[in-house]
Amino acid sequence: MKAPLSWILEHVDVPAGTTTEHLTDRLTLTGLKLEAVVSPGRDITGPLVIGRVLTMEPEPQKNGKTINWCTVDVGDANGTGEPQGIVCGAHNFAPGDLVATVLPGGVLPGGFEIGARKTYGHLSAGMICSARELGLGDDHDGIIVLPADAGQPGDDVRPVLGLDEETIEFEINPDRAYALSIRGIAREVLVSVDGASNFRDPADRDTPAPNADGHPVVVEDADGCPVFVARKVTGFDPTAATPDHIVQRITAAGMRPISLAVDVTNYVMLETGRPIHGYDADKVQGAIVVRRARDGERLTTLDGTDRALDPADLVVTDDSGIIGLGGVMGGETTEMSGTTTSILVEAAHWDAVSMYRTGRRHKITSEAGKRNERGVDPTICEAAADRVVELLVEHGGGTADSGVTVVGTPPAMPVIEVAGDLAARVSGMPITEERSIDCLRAVGCEVSGSGTLTVTPPPWRPDLTDPQDLTEEVIRLVGYDHVPSILPTPPSGRGLTHSQRLRRRIGRTLAGDGFVEVVTFPFVGTSDLDDLGLPADDARRDLLRLSNPLSAEAPFMTTTLLPGVLRTAGKNVGHGNVDLAIFETGAVTLPRHSGPAAILPVDRRPTDDEFAALDAALPAQPLHLALVAAGDAVSGGWWGAARPVTWSDAIEEVRSVAAALGLDVTASSADLAPWHPGRCAELSVDGEVVGHAGEVHPRVCQAFGLPKRTVAAEVDLDLLIERAVHLRPAPSFSSYPVAKEDVALVVDASVPAADVEAALREGAGELLESIRLFDVYTGDQVGEGKKSLAYALRFRAPDRTLKEGEAAAARDAAVALAVERTGAVQRA
């Protein structure tokens, strides 16, 4: 809400010397937050005074222009009392005129400094100003000639031109709809600024009594429209101009001047908060009927939009049909125009919820709608209509019709019982009951009783419905700045949960291994999944769709973190970060198609079943980890060659994360997009698949702008965290000597090394301490389609030194099982 200060102060007095800053500080502290103070003359400094032109001598110049050499009486403003010599290029004035004169030392908008300077053969000491030079618009046809009664030479010209008029912009919270008016703001000044007094309510006026002579109105839905007031002005001059002060004020308030009739309704809305609608009375046919719309009805509103109406919309009709969307926007057929001479003024109170719904349904936001949907004082319809009639007659001629239609009565305000000490208990401040009563009365409440107070809020405060609302009023007037600062004493806490600690550990592990965390938006489109190469039946294509996505290309919540990290990796490579390792952790969204999440009542706790059903209706949202690496894992240098990232790095990083949780990961061959079908591992923990890792498919690399051999992994961290070892028993190790045995086995190239190792482990029995694959060989010596796997086995007993031959026997047993299981042949 933008409110010209002079308009506010027309309705309330503040102590002399109250600065704008003090006023806005106080209003901010009580809840009307200052956004900005603007004034047209804020960029002008120094002497800007009324001057009287004494003489002007036209002097033609060589360049074809004619300048005027003027002497100007500026009173004592120049310190000498002598006339000021000024060169002026304009010609729209004459000796004797009063003009706006800036003297040397003044600064005009744009940092334009005025001095005494030699020009056209004269010493020109100052400037006679045009409107544009003062920042008052684009009028540069000539200088400003002031009215003859503007003042005396030497007087400050700022007040005359409205240059010092300040407009205060407030941020109005949704519960303070009353402050969307000069009336409401002036009332806030009264209760917020020390010494403010004499509030003059613009809605407090004597209005003519209702009679039967007014325009006939029938309200069929009194809940939707409790009050409807109609007045009429006839003989109105449609060409009459809006007076300057109204234009200035509604412009300062952020509204566009249109015509006198429209400007006056807006002016009264700004002043009182009550939206007013004006109809061209000659176009209204018969009685006005207010009702809900019917199925299939349509209306073309003032903005030229043809709208299909909803049966919940409140409409204003006449014999011709619908002529307005009540309280939201008028219709085209009865719109006031440049030939309107009779005006029907409607001031009606509308149900706020209906206003909100209709505005949202038809996507209409307007100054009127904003007020109607937040709640307007229902008792001021007659006053507001009367004020409009008064202004129309005053400035547009015409006659106020004697007919006054008033249908309905304002709804009663609720009566609220509140404990007299509630404000003290809520705020922690020693607020007495008396103080509470004073504050409540100050904001307009009627208060009676003691101990338990019986409070009736004023009609302009529909937001006050609960005891707690009244408490807020008391506390804000006492002052939030007086609330003491006291730390509460919580019971002893339990720290982070196991899962929370593990998630931190996972992040630290990845960072320690050289991976950089990224955060991406979880929105995807089908093209992202196409880029991943997901087949049509891939489960990850079952996506939750957003109704109102920011981008039509990404309307879904993602089921995989891979598009985000691959896209981010591609961007990094594009930025030259080619040796790259990144990761992201975040929830993915897996729809469960389990039906609606109920809208439960709010006047009681939901039952446990109801609450569980809410959760069951939400998609599964497991926490995932995705990582991508490309380029060199170890860079080359004086120490040796670089080591490029390989498929195994992706698997190893998942193993590193799992190890941080005390878990072992088993990798087995898999074929899943977006991985290379021959270089994709399915990763399992305790037999359950937790994710996949490996080299990214070359086509996917290309789609995401990544180099070939880029690697990636995605795992379900919830599954890992669930299995994380909670309490690890302390290990014990044997201090007896170790016996080492090496074996080399030749197997078919297709036999997984993990199978060979598993057979060796099992065959070796419990004396086996560790097994390590130290070489993989393919080539002539083992033959086509074969590979040689060389293992180092270490044997040790927990309680004794192994006997001669014991380790060898265990090794032989291991080899025997590997031979049996995998067709291995021991290499000599």
Place this chain on the structure above:
Amino acid sequence: MSGPNTDYDPVEVTPLKAEQVDEMREAALAAIAAAADLDALKQVRIDHTGDRSPLALANREIGALPPQARKDAGQRIGQTRGAVNQALAARQVVLEAEHEERMLVEETVDVSLPTTRARRGGRHPLTLQSELIADLFVAMGYEVAEGPVVEAEWLNFDALNLGPDHPARSMQDTFWTEPAENHVVLRTQTSPVQARTMLTRKPPIYVVCPGRVFRTDEYDATHSPMFHQVEGLVVDEGITMAHLKGTLDHFASQLFGDGITTRFRPSYFPFTEPSAEVDVLCFVCRNVDPASCRTCRGEGWIEWGGCGVVNPRVLTACGVDPSVYSGFAFGMGIDRSFMFRHNLEDLRPLFEGDVRFSSSFGSEI
């Protein structure tokens, strides 16, 4: 340089005479002294104390002597061998020291060579900021509560006193999911976690909930459709606004520095009543001559978040008896806090994922 006596013939001479033994000793000591390095000394040791050395051969002949002579010769040879071994050991120490010294000089490297060969990792600064904030509250005895980002409409709005026709709902710029009749949204605030907490725990409740939230804001320098919030909720007997103020003052001083306090301004949130905007004292200028301060843009205070006393309607919907318990809640932007704490004017680097950004923060902020 003396070498082994190759003309020596043990059969033809009697090596056990004193002069001869003395000669052997002199020869050995001379050879030891002359050994220039450990390899030469090794050879000297073989030549003068080895199995085929004169002293060893002489020693072997002792057994053939008559008893009296055997004793003398034994003594003589024993002393000589002792002296030679001693000299060898002493020379060994000297040569080893020389060798070591030489080796260490030869092995000198250029320690100014670059050493970094593996990538440096780093955690996202918003993760670190969230953890830091969580830790501040955990230190006060709070616990960290969590909930889903795809959330039931009832928990995101209705339970928080935002009824279906509440004008504040339109302020929220909510992402809705399809089908609309499922009433599922992307949470617009972390407040549903507070509702979940009250629904699943008994007071006293002291929790903070950091997390991601979503609004339909176009992505630009100061807006993001996804950002991070931290909310706090306390429900206990006798909780007042003063406790809220004390908690936020403490939070501000921990996050921004000693002496940094907060200021409350009346505001409106359906979840709380009374409600307040929280400003934090500018930690750069501390509101001393703020006109030229870029951090607070001359205000002296920085808008930080919202807070208030939990609306009794919310307590009721979440199963807490408002006649027994009261509470407070607050919410701040983690991204915003990070931005002014670290002087970041454009938020987009937070979500662009350029590794140069995140890695510069390492693993602690």
